[in-house]
Amino acid sequence: MSPSTPALLEVSHLTMRFGGVTAIDDLSMSVQAREITSIIGPNGAGKTTLFNCLTGFYRPTSGTITMQHPQHGALRLECLPSHELAREAQILRTFQNIRLFPKMTVLENLVVAQHNTLQHASMFSLAGLLGLARYRNAEEGAVQTALALLRRFDLMAQADSPAGGLAYGVQRRVEIARAMAARPRIVCLDEPAAGLNPSESAALNDLLLSLISEEGVAVLLVEHDMAVVMKVSQRVVVLNYGRKIAEGTPLEVQNDPHVIAAYLGEPDEPDEADQKEKSTGVSEEAAA
Amino acid sequence: MADPMAQDKGRQPRRRLTDAALAALVAFLLGIPFIGLTTVEVGGRLAVQTRWSWLLAAAGLVFLGRLAVRWLFERQQAARGRTNRPRAMNRLGTSNGSKLAGAFVIGVAVVLPFAFHDNRYVVDTATTVLIYVMLGWGLNVVVGLAGLLDLGYVAFYAVGAYTYALLATQFGLSFWWCLPIAGLFAAAFGVLLGYPTLRLRGDYLAIVTLGFGEIIRLVLLNWTDLTHGPDGIASIPRPTLFGLSFAPPGDVATVAGALGIDFAPWHRMVFLYLVILGLALLTNLLVLRLRRLPIGRAWEAMREDEIACRALGINVTNVKLSAFALGATLGGIAGVFFAARQGFISPESFTFTESAIILAIVVLGGSGSQFGVVLAACVLVLLPELGRNFSEYRMLLFGAAMVAIMVWRPGGLLSMRRATVNSVREERAVALREAGVPS
Numbered sequence: 001m002s003p004s005t006p007a008l009l010e011v012s013h014l015t016m017r018f019g020g021v022t023a024i025d026d027l028s029m030s031v032q033a034r035e036i037t038s039i040i041g042p043n044g045a046g047k048t049t050l051f052n053c054l055t056g057f058y059r060p061t062s063g064t065i066t067m068q069h070p071q072h073g074a075l076r077l078e079c080l081p082s083h084e085l086a087r088e089a090q091i092l093r094t095f096q097n098i099r100l101f102p103k104m105t106v107l108e109n110l111v112v113a114q115h116n117t118l119q120h121a122s123m124f125s126l127a128g129l130l131g132l133a134r135y136r137n138a139e140e141g142a143v144q145t146a147l148a149l150l151r152r153f154d155l156m157a158q159a160d161s162p163a164g165g166l167a168y169g170v171q172r173r174v175e176i177a178r179a180m181a182a183r184p185r186i187v188c189l190d191e192p193a194a195g196l197n198p199s200e201s202a203a204l205n206d207l208l209l210s211l212i213s214e215e216g217v218a219v220l221l222v223e224h225d226m227a228v229v230m231k232v233s234q235r236v237v238v239l240n241y242g243r244k245i246a247e248g249t250p251l252e253v254q255n256d257p258h259v260i261a262a263y264l265g266e267p268d269e270p271d272e273a274d275q276k277e278k279s280t281g282v283s284e285e286a287a288a
Numbered sequence: 289m290a291d292p293m294a295q296d297k298g299r300q301p302r303r304r305l306t307d308a309a310l311a312a313l314v315a316f317l318l319g320i321p322f323i324g325l326t327t328v329e330v331g332g333r334l335a336v337q338t339r340w341s342w343l344l345a346a347a348g349l350v351f352l353g354r355l356a357v358r359w360l361f362e363r364q365q366a367a368r369g370r371t372n373r374p375r376a377m378n379r380l381g382t383s384n385g386s387k388l389a390g391a392f393v394i395g396v397a398v399v400l401p402f403a404f405h406d407n408r409y410v411v412d413t414a415t416t417v418l419i420y421v422m423l424g425w426g427l428n429v430v431v432g433l434a435g436l437l438d439l440g441y442v443a444f445y446a447v448g449a450y451t452y453a454l455l456a457t458q459f460g461l462s463f464w465w466c467l468p469i470a471g472l473f474a475a476a477f478g479v480l481l482g483y484p485t486l487r488l489r490g491d492y493l494a495i496v497t498l499g500f501g502e503i504i505r506l507v508l509l510n511w512t513d514l515t516h517g518p519d520g521i522a523s524i525p526r527p528t529l530f531g532l533s534f535a536p537p538g539d540v541a542t543v544a545g546a547l548g549i550d551f552a553p554w555h556r557m558v559f560l561y562l563v564i565l566g567l568a569l570l571t572n573l574l575v576l577r578l579r580r581l582p583i584g585r586a587w588e589a590m591r592e593d594e595i596a597c598r599a600l601g602i603n604v605t606n607v608k609l610s611a612f613a614l615g616a617t618l619g620g621i622a623g624v625f626f627a628a629r630q631g632f633i634s635p636e637s638f639t640f641t642e643s644a645i646i647l648a649i650v651v652l653g654g655s656g657s658q659f660g661v662v663l664a665a666c667v668l669v670l671l672p673e674l675g676r677n678f679s680e681y682r683m684l685l686f687g688a689a690m691v692a693i694m695v696w697r698p699g700g701l702l703s704m705r706r707a708t709v710n711s712v713r714e715e716r717a718v719a720l721r722e723a724g725v726p727s
Binding site: 055056057081082083084085086087092093095099100101102103104105107108111112113115116118119122124125128129135139143147150156159160162178179182 | 582585600708711
């Protein structure tokens with residue numbers, strides 16, 4: 001919220017309509033570097049649509065998305081196609097329904113993520129076909145990067161297994177590792193904790209925190225698991241019916257009457273029901 | 289949980305019976321015009337006779353056959369369910385084994401024409417097998433690696449063949465010059481097909497490629513000024529060896545004359561065989577290397593998930609077009625060889641059946657598997673040849689064999705995928721490096 005330095009990513013007056021349905025309605029928000037920004041809201045609030053706009057899969061009906069890129073300066077993202085957005089702006093994403101390359105091994109998945117660097121080094125496959133050192137070194141580098149990430153994500157044991165055969169929670173980790181292999185500045189994680197058990201989601205918390213502190217990336221998180229959201233986020237944006245109804249620190253958001261109303265409905269008899277049904281994250285946060 | 293399963297099992301025999309009865313009914317209805325009615329000559333005039341007993345027998349056969357197929361399928365599925373095997377295979381072992389097998393096959397392929405040089409039939413059939421192997425490897429890039437279902441692959445084969453036929457007969461360009469030219473020309477056609485189909489996948493893409501193949505054939509058939517239409521192009525020059533031809537002694541320089549040996553007709557046949565063997569091996573080498581390069585991995589990644597590719601910054605348009613272009617180039621080069629070997633081409637040689645056979649080779653071989661393509665090409669070319677004794681029933685045999693392969697090996701003859709990078713080698717390198725650094 002500090003106006004002195006421009007935010008890493010600035011979304012302003014973003015609107016996305018599908019025919020008569022307004023999935024995102026005049027949304028403005030910002031993402032700071034080295035922070036975890038969470039986007040929460042009831043089902044159908046427009047969270048995944050927002051991700052699709054940010055990563056170039058949808059072209060917004062109106063509004064702008066601006067990124068302050070250290071090399072390219074101010075980048076306008078709303079008109080870039082998805083692959084250029086991932087390549088130039090280095091915004092990488094994961095998907096709500098995991099999208100790995102199932103028949104390829106985990107290691108290959110991470111090497112594919114470095115396609116553009118490698119393709120450049122292979123000089124349109126020519127250097128690669130001839131087996132020049134220039135390409136072989138680049139490939140070795142890519143494999144080392146991938147292996148380092150696999151070690152970090154505790155995936156070494158699965159490195160040579162086809163990704164499609166792994167357990168669900170492991171696949172989620174592979175997808176995050178694959179996004180990291182593409183050297184992102186911003187990673188957009190779409191429900192990374194969905195389907196994880198409590199110990200796995202605790203491990204995910206640590207992982208996310210280490211990503212921002214050690215890799216220096218900004219994380220955008222869409223998540224329903226409040227235990228994750230409230231523990232790791234620096235900032236939370238709450239959407240409902242495509243509109244932003246609240247924004248702030250986890251604590252601020254939890255006590256926002258609009259948020260409570262959106263999640264639980266307008267109370268007939270106030271307080272009783274609210275206090276009970278607040279997520280576990282609330283009480284823990286308050287206790288801490 | 290167990291209750292509905294048991295119920296399901298109890299219902300299964302009846303479901304199988306009704307399913308088979310339905311198949312028999314369809315066969316019966318279809319069979320009325322085909323089997324039930326026949327024309328016979330009665331006193332110089334045609335009369336229609338009925339053969340109800342035949343028809344009933346056919347329907348009965350279909351009934352039993354359908355039951356048997358269902359039973360086989362279910363047994364297979366049950367077996368697969370039981371052995372949920374996490375096949376732990378020795379990577380090094382298989383790679384060594386396949387290397388040995390590959391070397392053996394290449395050795396046999398090189399020796400074969402010399403061993404059988406007096407048997408024209410064997411060398412000719414082997415040449416045909418190799419053409420299909422090359423076509424299969426070309427299509428394998430598009431279908432097996434990039435996952436783009438192409439039903440019109442024969443179009444590129446035709447483009448290559450006609451490019452050589454026209455350039456050679458009209459401008460006197462040699463076979464060896466025409467190989468790259470026709471390859472590039474076919475690649476251009478590949479991109480031409482690729483552009484409008486960029487957004488299509490699966491069945492929609494298949495329909496468009498099918499149409500593309502037909503368009504090319506119809507253009508060849510009807511553009512009589514250029515292609516002589518259905519009459520085809522005849523007396524296409526044969527390939528030469530460094531300008532020396534394989535002809536009986538005459539006014540042109542011949543190989544036999546240069547080597548000072550007696551002319552024999554088998555020289556040319558063996559030469560042609562060796563040319564296509566060389567082309568096919570080059571194709572194999574190229575595709576195997578490309579598969580391990582970024583572009584090859586991008587093809588496979590695109591086959592697995594196009595959206596994930598885009599999210600990782602891969603330009604799917606380029607990846608797709610490159611797959612189409614490379615597949616088309618290889619098909620075009622095979623076409624040049626085909627025209628040079630036949631000496632005569634007409635649109636008859638480039639019908640949809642050819643596309644179907646090439647696709648069948650790729651699918652039966654196990655999509656993406658290079659060695660599987662060789663096996664499948666042998667099966668698909670040799671089976672109709674071996675079945676010649678069965679005269680018109682050989683296509684029936686052919687079809688039955690294809691069904692059998694797909695029932696027993698649904699993934700193709702060889703469907704195992706080998707990874708393009710392994711962690712093991714790299715890990716060892718790291719360990720060595722770390723050990724080398726004194727701490």
